[in-house]
Amino acid sequence: MIVNELVPIMSVSVVLSILAYILTPKLAAKLKKMNIVGVDVHKKSRPRVAEMGGILIFLPLLVLFWCAYIVTGSPITLIVMVSTIFFGVYGLLDDVFQMGKYQKLALSAAIGTLLIIPSNPALFLVPVLLLLTVGIGNTFNLFAGFNGLEMGCSTFITLFFSILCLITGNIVPFYLSLGFFIILFSFLLHNKYPASIFPGNIGTFTVGGFFAGMCLYYNLYHLMIPLLSLHIGDMLLKGFSAGYFSSSEMKRTKINGDGILVPRSDYLSLSRLILKLRPMTEKQLVYFVWTLMTIVGTSTLLVTGVLL
Numbered sequence: 001m002i003v004n005e006l007v008p009i010m011s012v013s014v015v016l017s018i019l020a021y022i023l024t025p026k027l028a029a030k031l032k033k034m035n036i037v038g039v040d041v042h043k044k045s046r047p048r049v050a051e052m053g054g055i056l057i058f059l060p061l062l063v064l065f066w067c068a069y070i071v072t073g074s075p076i077t078l079i080v081m082v083s084t085i086f087f088g089v090y091g092l093l094d095d096v097f098q099m100g101k102y103q104k105l106a107l108s109a110a111i112g113t114l115l116i117i118p119s120n121p122a123l124f125l126v127p128v129l130l131l132l133t134v135g136i137g138n139t140f141n142l143f144a145g146f147n148g149l150e151m152g153c154s155t156f157i158t159l160f161f162s163i164l165c166l167i168t169g170n171i172v173p174f175y176l177s178l179g180f181f182i183i184l185f186s187f188l189l190h191n192k193y194p195a196s197i198f199p200g201n202i203g204t205f206t207v208g209g210f211f212a213g214m215c216l217y218y219n220l221y222h223l224m225i226p227l228l229s230l231h232i233g234d235m236l237l238k239g240f241s242a243g244y245f246s247s248s249e250m251k252r253t254k255i256n257g258d259g260i261l262v263p264r265s266d267y268l269s270l271s272r273l274i275l276k277l278r279p280m281t282e283k284q285l286v287y288f289v290w291t292l293m294t295i296v297g298t299s300t301l302l303v304t305g306v307l308l
Contacts, residue, residue, distance in 0.1 A: 012067040013179035016060040021186040028197040042282045054203020080213035087209025091201035108134045137212040141204040148192035155184040160297035164223045193283045226300040234270035241268040
């Protein structure tokens, strides 16, 4: 049964991934012509790089949802798709209008409230579910600023989450997560150092919306939260030192003549804490955090396997 469903879904995912990989440079060129670019601030030359490349994460993922629905007949896949659409559009609006932190908070809360309604939770669970939905939806936007960091961590989390779903018997979430991993990996090949395209908020919030919906409608918080250990640590550091959604208003990490990143002292984050302990180049920092993410994911798999 699982093979009959897995093969068509993965086949579609591979095709979507290849198409996304081929189309990403074309999209990058188009975005540059439209002046939809961001400055790569951690390079000496400060090149202008195409933004909003997450469009080629968002659209293939919607096709994947429809494929999974057709193959499995599970209506929950379409409900999770709605969550992904809501957060993806939220990210797109933020890319276009550069919303303030209170606008983001209000929009996030509104989306979270709308998503909770179909799950029909007990009244006392509403605040907890709202916090979790909004938190997960926004979490994947945290590691911005370094080539391949946020999308690399998202890709690793998606892979580990898919394995966790498989070993715990959550088969449809396994299909969706593994298919999404394949799509994210193709984008990461263009976003890794030196990045030729950035995901923009539409990319990071698409990932957040995917996992917010997966956890809410399949009740998989116990699998996701351990994988977000680094993100939660980063969120706490930023929250205590800079306030909610305020880190982007602070000064950027500088780069010295040898390419070593020099963290500013106006607020803390996971990357800045690492750089304070050990000076690194941008590429070294990204690989170091990827290594930490691999350790977190592997540890979660081992603990979950022991508890089964």
